[in-house]
Amino acid sequence: MAVHNIATSMHHAAHMYVLSAAAITKPSSIEHLTSDIVGYDIDVAVITETHLKKKHVDHCFAVDDYTLIRQDCVRRRGGGVAVYINKRLSADVWTWPRDSPEIELLWVRVQK
Numbered sequence: 001m002a003v004h005n006i007a008t009s010m011h012h013a014a015h016m017y018v019l020s021a022a023a024i025t026k027p028s029s030i031e032h033l034t035s036d037i038v039g040y041d042i043d044v045a046v047i048t049e050t051h052l053k054k055k056h057v058d059h060c061f062a063v064d065d066y067t068l069i070r071q072d073c074v075r076r077r078g079g080g081v082a083v084y085i086n087k088r089l090s091a092d093v094w095t096w097p098r099d100s101p102e103i104e105l106l107w108v109r110v111q112k
Contacts, residue, residue, distance in 0.1 A: 014089075017042040023051035024061060024082065033084075034063045043086045044110055050080035069093055071106040081106045 017037055024030060024047060037045045045066075052061070052072045062068060066084040069091065073079040081104055085091040094107040 014043040015041060017045040018048075019045070020048045023049065025051045025056060030061055030063070037063060037066065037084060042084075043089060045084040047082040047084070048080075049078060050082045051078060052080045052082065067091060069106065069108055071104050074102055074104060079104050083108050085110055 052070055058068055063084055065087050068084055070082040090111045092109055094109045
């Protein structure tokens with residue numbers, strides 16, 4: 001786990017959490033993730049190796065007061081990226097015109 005402060009305008013520093021989670025699909029992984037991002041008051045949490053696939057519905061991985069944006073696994077095993085953004089921030093997915101669905105790449109624009 002890594003928690004980073006990102007300088008922003010005004011007097012608030014954004015907090016970012018980066019985690020390579022060997023699968024948030026494991027039992028109690030979401031409870032641990034929720035505890036970390038809520039407890040540390042994280043603004044943006046980036047999770048790699050989620051192992052999420054289309055069959056995994058968003059509400060099973062929801063964290064109160066956070067928006068979930070995800071790019072699921074394209075291969076059979078491993079992979080996947082998820083970004084949790086605190087709802088006090090505005091976020092949307094940005095798509096690069098040359099993006100390939102074969103690459104697990106997720107661009108998210110976050111604004112105050």
